[in-house]
Amino acid sequence: MSEMPGTPSGFDDPFAVAMGGGPRELAISEAAAQRLAHLLRQETDSDQMLRVTVTGGGCSGYQYHFDFDKQAGENDLVFERDGVKVVTDNASMDLLAGSQLDYVDDLIGAFFTVNNPNASSSCGCGVSFSV
Numbered sequence: 001m002s003e004m005p006g007t008p009s010g011f012d013d014p015f016a017v018a019m020g021g022g023p024r025e026l027a028i029s030e031a032a033a034q035r036l037a038h039l040l041r042q043e044t045d046s047d048q049m050l051r052v053t054v055t056g057g058g059c060s061g062y063q064y065h066f067d068f069d070k071q072a073g074e075n076d077l078v079f080e081r082d083g084v085k086v087v088t089d090n091a092s093m094d095l096l097a098g099s100q101l102d103y104v105d106d107l108i109g110a111f112f113t114v115n116n117p118n119a120s121s122s123c124g125c126g127v128s129f130s131v
Contacts, residue, residue, distance in 0.1 A: 029102040050086045051068070
């Protein structure tokens with residue numbers, strides 16, 4: 001199969017195009033890996049992954065969703081750090097390429113966040129962004 005311009009090399013989905021030419025990778029910070037491991041130890045089924053998806057909506061156009069998932073689909077991408085796994089789908093990866101999943105614990109609260117180089121702006125809550 002010949003690759004279309006803008007298609008990440010080694011990837012055969014003709015509809016997948018990495019935003020800004022960034023790598024189709026999602027880094028996981030040490031803090032996110034530690035918090036995810038802590039949360040999974042509290043689950044009755046600790047053999048799960050954190051699923052990160054991007055959907056249309058929110059005050060800036062797109063929004064992040066975080067859920068636990070037991071399995072990855074055929075076209076999902078799985079990233080691992082320190083024994084914990086994060087999974088995302090191809091469509092979300094187009095908007096997440098080159099991002100880092102992080103965990104923040106400060107005075108305003110504790111939450112997972114995505115440091116996304118593709119986002120041109122985001123709202124104050126950190127869950128919604130635009131490209």
